[in-house]
Amino acid sequence: DIQMTQSPSFLSASVGDRVTINCKASQNINKYLNWYQQKLGEAPKLLIYNTNNLQTGIPSRFSGSGSGTDYTLTISSLQPEDVATYFCLQHSSRYTFGAGTKLELK
Amino acid sequence: QVQLKESGPGLVKPSETLSLTCTVSGFSLTSYHVSWVRQPPGKGLEWMGVIWGDGSTAYNSALKSRLSISRDTSKSQVFLKMSSLKTEDTATYYCARDWTFAYWGQGTLVTVSS
Numbered sequence: 001d002i003q004m005t006q007s008p009s010f011l012s013a014s015v016g017d018r019v020t021i022n023c024k025a026s027q028n029i030n031k032y033l034n035w036y037q038q039k040l041g042e043a044p045k046l047l048i049y050n051t052n053n054l055q056t057g058i059p060s061r062f063s064g065s066g067s068g069t070d071y072t073l074t075i076s077s078l079q080p081e082d083v084a085t086y087f088c089l090q091h092s093s094r095y096t097f098g099a100g101t102k103l104e105l106k
Numbered sequence: 107q108v109q110l111k112e113s114g115p116g117l118v119k120p121s122e123t124l125s126l127t128c129t130v131s132g133f134s135l136t137s138y139h140v141s142w143v144r145q146p147p148g149k150g151l152e153w154m155g156v157i158w159g160d161g162s163t164a165y166n167s168a169l170k171s172r173l174s175i176s177r178d179t180s181k182s183q184v185f186l187k188m189s190s191l192k193t194e195d196t197a198t199y200y201c202a203r204d205w206t207f208a209y210w211g212q213g214t215l216v217t218v219s220s
Contacts, residue, residue, distance in 0.1 A: 043210035
């Protein structure tokens with residue numbers, strides 16, 4: 001099974017900051033990488049699919065990049081409503097979620 | 107519109123078998139696959155398994171010996187059965203559609219306790 005290592009586990013940032021979250025796969029996943037946002041008590045919400053494709057309705061301050069085994073989610077200017085936990089998911093071979101990054105405001 | 111909804115018992119005893127149903131609408135189970143995902147309280151997401159559009163299944167290696175996923179296409183329902191439950195199986199259980207996981211149910215909390 002493919003393993004996903006997500007970092008950091010916890011992130012504190014200020015409004016307007018640029019935020020990056022990383023996921024590293026145990027093998028090449030050929031850009032089959034999605035990102036999700038989960039707020040307390042809610043189901044996860046798809047932000048980005050296949051590394052860098054923004055889901056409909058998601059603000060353009062969210063972007064994704066990466067290739068091979070290393071992938072990044074970037075929030076260009078953090079907003080208060082972005083406080084949430086973020087997960088990556090590989091769908092190259094079955095499915096594996098990263099452990100999550102809890103993002104809070106400083 | 108696309109909808110998924112989980113249902114099942116909120117409380118199950120250790121060593122018993124959990125049975126959950128995911129009822130879908132707005133799409134066909136023969137055209138889209140459906141996964142089960144769980145999340146223990148305060149923890150991350152764990153993919154459990156999938157039933158593909160052709161009815162075949164695949165499971166998380168860690169759960170394979172205890173897990174079974176099936177469906178009834180005429181009722182637009184997907185079923186999860188997991189045996190030999192332990193307290194650490196306490197979690198919110200979700201069903202979600204296809205490789206995007208763009209559509210999720212609202213989740214159902216299952217507590218394993220005597």
